[in-house]
Amino acid sequence: MQIQPNETILTVRGLDISFQTNAGDVHAIRGVDMVLHKGETVAIVGESGSGKSVSMKAVMGILDKNSVINGGEILFTYQENGVNKTVDILKMDRKAIRHTINGRHIAMVFQDPMTSLDPTMPIGKQIIEGMILHEHVSRREAWQKAVALLNMVGIPQPEKRMKHYPHQLSGGMRQRVVIAIALACDPDVLICDEPTTALDVTIQAKFLELIKSIQAETGISVIYITHDLGVVAKVADYVNVMYAGSIVERGTIDEIFYDPRHPYTWGLLSAMPDLDTNDERLYAIPGSPPNMIREKPGDAFAPRNIFALYIDDRLTPPMFKISETHFAATWLLHEKAPKVDMPAELKSRIDRMLKEAGK
Amino acid sequence: MSTPLLAVENLKQYFRINSHFTVKAVDGVSFEIYPGETYGLVGESGSGKSTIGRTVIRLYEPTHGKITFDGQDIGGKMERNVEKHLRLGMQMIFQDPMACLNPRKKVSDIIAQGLDIHQLYKSTRERNDKIAEILEQVGLAPDHASRYPHQFSGGQRQRVGIARALIMRPKLIIADECISALDVSIQAQVVNLMKDIQQNTGCAYLFIAHDLSMVKYISDRIGVLHMGHLVETGSKEEIFRNPVHPYTQSLLSAIPHPNPAVEKTRKAISYDYKEYGVDYTKGAEHLVEGTHKVLATDQEFVRWTAKA
Numbered sequence: 001m002q003i004q005p006n007e008t009i010l011t012v013r014g015l016d017i018s019f020q021t022n023a024g025d026v027h028a029i030r031g032v033d034m035v036l037h038k039g040e041t042v043a044i045v046g047e048s049g050s051g052k053s054v055s056m057k058a059v060m061g062i063l064d065k066n067s068v069i070n071g072g073e074i075l076f077t078y079q080e081n082g083v084n085k086t087v088d089i090l091k092m093d094r095k096a097i098r099h100t101i102n103g104r105h106i107a108m109v110f111q112d113p114m115t116s117l118d119p120t121m122p123i124g125k126q127i128i129e130g131m132i133l134h135e136h137v138s139r140r141e142a143w144q145k146a147v148a149l150l151n152m153v154g155i156p157q158p159e160k161r162m163k164h165y166p167h168q169l170s171g172g173m174r175q176r177v178v179i180a181i182a183l184a185c186d187p188d189v190l191i192c193d194e195p196t197t198a199l200d201v202t203i204q205a206k207f208l209e210l211i212k213s214i215q216a217e218t219g220i221s222v223i224y225i226t227h228d229l230g231v232v233a234k235v236a237d238y239v240n241v242m243y244a245g246s247i248v249e250r251g252t253i254d255e256i257f258y259d260p261r262h263p264y265t266w267g268l269l270s271a272m273p274d275l276d277t278n279d280e281r282l283y284a285i286p287g288s289p290p291n292m293i294r295e296k297p298g299d300a301f302a303p304r305n306i307f308a309l310y311i312d313d314r315l316t317p318p319m320f321k322i323s324e325t326h327f328a329a330t331w332l333l334h335e336k337a338p339k340v341d342m343p344a345e346l347k348s349r350i351d352r353m354l355k356e357a358g359k
Numbered sequence: 360m361s362t363p364l365l366a367v368e369n370l371k372q373y374f375r376i377n378s379h380f381t382v383k384a385v386d387g388v389s390f391e392i393y394p395g396e397t398y399g400l401v402g403e404s405g406s407g408k409s410t411i412g413r414t415v416i417r418l419y420e421p422t423h424g425k426i427t428f429d430g431q432d433i434g435g436k437m438e439r440n441v442e443k444h445l446r447l448g449m450q451m452i453f454q455d456p457m458a459c460l461n462p463r464k465k466v467s468d469i470i471a472q473g474l475d476i477h478q479l480y481k482s483t484r485e486r487n488d489k490i491a492e493i494l495e496q497v498g499l500a501p502d503h504a505s506r507y508p509h510q511f512s513g514g515q516r517q518r519v520g521i522a523r524a525l526i527m528r529p530k531l532i533i534a535d536e537c538i539s540a541l542d543v544s545i546q547a548q549v550v551n552l553m554k555d556i557q558q559n560t561g562c563a564y565l566f567i568a569h570d571l572s573m574v575k576y577i578s579d580r581i582g583v584l585h586m587g588h589l590v591e592t593g594s595k596e597e598i599f600r601n602p603v604h605p606y607t608q609s610l611l612s613a614i615p616h617p618n619p620a621v622e623k624t625r626k627a628i629s630y631d632y633k634e635y636g637v638d639y640t641k642g643a644e645h646l647v648e649g650t651h652k653v654l655a656t657d658q659e660f661v662r663w664t665a666k667a
Contacts, residue, residue: 001597025510032511047542047543047544047545048513073411074506075592172406200403200404200569201403201569201570201571201610201613201614202403202609202613202629202630203403203613204615205615205627206612206614206627206629208615209576209626209627227542227543228543228615229617230572230614230615230616230617230622231615232617232619233616233617233618233619233622233623234615234619234622234625235614236619236624240609254619254620255498257617257618257619267544268543269545269617271543271544271547272543272572272617273572273573273575273576274549281551281554282438282550282551282576283547284544284547284548284551285544285547285548286548288515288545289512289542289636300465346552350593353620354620356618356620357618357621358620358622
C-alpha cells in the first residue's frame, strides 16, 4: 500500500531532551509536538537556542553524546518492501537508525555547505556514496543517477562537475550539491537546517524555488528550520513557532501571518522590517532569550512579554485551540483573561498585507 | 549641500595573488558621506563591500584613488597627526560580536582601549565615568564593565562592540554587517540603538550589509555594489521606487516579503552579468534623477530607462 498524500508520516509527541554540561543540566526541549504529512512543508521558526535544531537532530538520531531523552516519542512511518512500517526513532539504537532511516528515508541539508561537504573527495563520489551503501546499486548506475541529480538541481555540465572538488564551486553551487546528496536515495522527508543563512539573497531565492520545484516533482515532505520569516512565507504550508524549547504557536501559514495570537509571534512579525515600513522605529522584543540552565516556573516568555499576566509567572500555559489547525500557548487566550489585541502597528501591517494579496 | 564628511574618489583596491593573477576587489568606486547621514552599501558576498569599509578606515593600503575624511587626505601615506585624526574620528563595528572582542580582557578594558592609547583621560576616575556613561548609552548596566565577553549574550556583546566605537565620539562609524550575526528580535534592538545614537551624537554611518530590508530601514542613501563596481547609487526612495540597473532589480526581487499570499507565487528575477553582456569597465555614471546615478554605457542607459 502506497503512503497517500496528506497521510501522516512523522509524529513528534511530548519530546523532552536535556543536555548534561559542566554548568548543570540544560533543559533544551520541553515538550515538542509536531505532525508532518506527506508532501507538505513545515517550518520551525525561532531564535537561536530555542531548540529548533536539537528537535530535528533528535528526529535524525544524531543528538550529541551528552544528551538525555527524558520522554516523548517520534513516530516515523515509511515503506519497506511494499509494507508500511511505523517505528519510534527514540527507541532505536544509533546503528539501526544509521542503516534504515538516515539518508534513506530522512535526509538533512545543513547550514554551511562548506563544512558539510568533504573537501578531499570529488562531489560525484560524495553523491554516490550513499546510494551504493543504502541501495546496493552498481557504481555505473549510481554514477548515472548522480549526473541526473546534478542536472535536476540545476548544475550545468553535470558530467564535468562530477569530478570537481567542493572548493572549485561557488557557495550556491555547493548548496545544490548538498541537496543532490540528500536526494540521492529518494528520501521521504528532507530536513533543511537554516539552508540559506550562508547564502546571498539572490542565491537564496533560487535555492528556495529549486526545493519547491523538486517537491512538486517528487512529492517529498520538507521541514525547514529557519529564523527568517520571509523564507517561511515563501515555502511553508504549516508553521511552528518555537521559544525556549517548546512550541508556542502553530498553525497554517495564513493563520500565523494574518491572525497571530501569541505575543512572541506578534513580536517576531513586527520586528521584521518589510519594504513598506515607514515607521521611525522598529518594534523590538525587549530583553534577550532565556538562559536554559536556569529554569523558572510559568511561561518562559513572560519576562519579555509586555502583555504578561500574573499567572504567567506561576503556571505554564497549555495549548489553547483557536481552530482545527491553529494552536497557541498563551494565557491571553483563556476565557478569564483580559482581552488583549495585537499591537496597532502589526494590525495595520497585516491589513496592508491582506490588501496587497487582494483578499 | 554641505561639504561631505567622507569623499571617496575612484577607489581601487587590488590584491595580488601571484604574478599572473590579481583580484580586483574594488575597481573604481566613488561616493560621499555627509555628516550625520547613513550610507548603506549593499551587494552579494565577494562584491567588495567589506573591502571598501576596511580601506576607508585604512586597514588596507588603497591601490589607487583618493579618500578625503573631514577635510584631510587619508588616501596615501599619512602624517602622524593625520593618522591620529583618522583614528579618533572614524571607528568600526565588526560583524561577529564574539570574534571581535578579546576574550581575556574585561569589558571595561575593551571599551577603554581607545582612550588608553590616545590618553584621553586625566584620572582613573574620569576613565571609569566615561565607561559607565557609554555603557548606559548602549543599554548595559555599569556593573557589566567588570565582566568578560563570554558572560554576555550575542546582542549584549554587539552592544559592547558599539560602545567601544562610540567612546571615541567618532564622526563616522563603519558598521560592517554588524547585525547579520544576531537574532531577528535582537537585530531590531541594535538597529534602534544605532538610530538613537545617531540622533543624539550626530555621527554618520557607513552601513554595510546584504540584507536590503534592514538597509532600507536605516539608510538615507544607498549604494549597490557588484563585482567591485558601484552599479547604482541614490537616495533610498529613488533606489526602491525606480531601480534601473538589472542587478539592483534582481537584488530587490530576491528579498522575501513576509506576506505568504504574495510570496508563494512571486519569482525572483535572475541576473547573470555575463548573459546580460554588461561590461562594468565600459560603463560610465549616468544621472537618472536627483542624486540617483547608475553605471551604464550610453546604449544600456537608454535601454534600461526606456523599460522603466
